[in-house]
Amino acid sequence: MRIVVTGRDGQLAHSLRAVGVSLGVDIVCLGRPELDLAVPASIPAALLASGADAIINAAAYTAVDRAESEPEKAHAVNAVGAGLVAEAAHRLGVPIVHVSTDYVFDGAAQHPYREEERVCPLGAYGTSKHEGEVRVAAAAPRHVVCRTSWVYSPHGQNFVKTMLRLAGERDEVSVVSDQFGCPTYALDLAGTLLQIARHVIEEKAADSPLFGVFHVAGSGEASWADLAEAVFAASASAGGPSARVRRISTKDYPTPARRPADSRLDTARLRERYGIALPDWRASVGDCVSRLQAGRAGVGSSSLVSPLASS
Numbered sequence: 001m002r003i004v005v006t007g008r009d010g011q012l013a014h015s016l017r018a019v020g021v022s023l024g025v026d027i028v029c030l031g032r033p034e035l036d037l038a039v040p041a042s043i044p045a046a047l048l049a050s051g052a053d054a055i056i057n058a059a060a061y062t063a064v065d066r067a068e069s070e071p072e073k074a075h076a077v078n079a080v081g082a083g084l085v086a087e088a089a090h091r092l093g094v095p096i097v098h099v100s101t102d103y104v105f106d107g108a109a110q111h112p113y114r115e116e117e118r119v120c121p122l123g124a125y126g127t128s129k130h131e132g133e134v135r136v137a138a139a140a141p142r143h144v145v146c147r148t149s150w151v152y153s154p155h156g157q158n159f160v161k162t163m164l165r166l167a168g169e170r171d172e173v174s175v176v177s178d179q180f181g182c183p184t185y186a187l188d189l190a191g192t193l194l195q196i197a198r199h200v201i202e203e204k205a206a207d208s209p210l211f212g213v214f215h216v217a218g219s220g221e222a223s224w225a226d227l228a229e230a231v232f233a234a235s236a237s238a239g240g241p242s243a244r245v246r247r248i249s250t251k252d253y254p255t256p257a258r259r260p261a262d263s264r265l266d267t268a269r270l271r272e273r274y275g276i277a278l279p280d281w282r283a284s285v286g287d288c289v290s291r292l293q294a295g296r297a298g299v300g301s302s303s304l305v306s307p308l309a310s311s
Helices: 011-023 042-047 071-092 124-139 159-167 186-201 224-237 268-274 281-294
Strands: 002-006 026-030 054-057 096-101 143-148 172-176 212-215 244-248
Touching (some): 002 011, 011 186, 054 071, 054 186, 143 186, 159 172, 159 281, 186 268, 186 281, 212 268
Parallel strands (some): 002 026, 172 244
């Protein structure tokens, strides 16, 4: 089984390669310059020659704040580029698993969002990702759109690594406590995406319940401040840097892009149709911190996907 992944250097692409090794899956990551979602002509040229059995679209423009001043760049990658990847998948006759975001919601629902609820992005990034969902669905009937949230890993730039760096520099860190979501470990997410891909490769009926939109996120919920405290606790227990968390409100930390105040995702559909539930985010944070402190960004054994509980 060959799964082609768009993107090469991001934390999700890195995690997919690592987990793929443990599962015995042939993972081919395509990135710039041969595949650049901002360069439309590069997309079919790279994908149609890839020999893919399935495509995971993990490449994206993810600079949430910068997207407010570069909306056309976000649109080119997250909307136009995603649609062209889906077109290539359809031409190849293979399914596409497309990674999207909780930022398609405005965070006003005050309950975990279900897949069928109305989207209402607050900024350019969320708007571009929502349009990408629409274009993927229109171009490839055999599609799985996976909305995820608050992704972190031992690789790349993310909140967990930032907190550990700050803990090494100061005794107290101010963190927003009135935004809520579902922290998601990229290694858990990668294992889930590969399981989904395995299921849909053999599914030829586009109206199968395995296709459509799914929420894929760590179990449980947290504020950014809760996540920071868990990072510091895990680090301290292993003799690493720690800091006090000073809880602040969103208005105390203004950013160019508005964030949804409550973007928790309901993952019941994933459990019901695929039998998959991601681990509790607290356990995954502990694994991530221990890997960072040990200098291990990859997968050491196939046990990395074992926390994906099947019902």
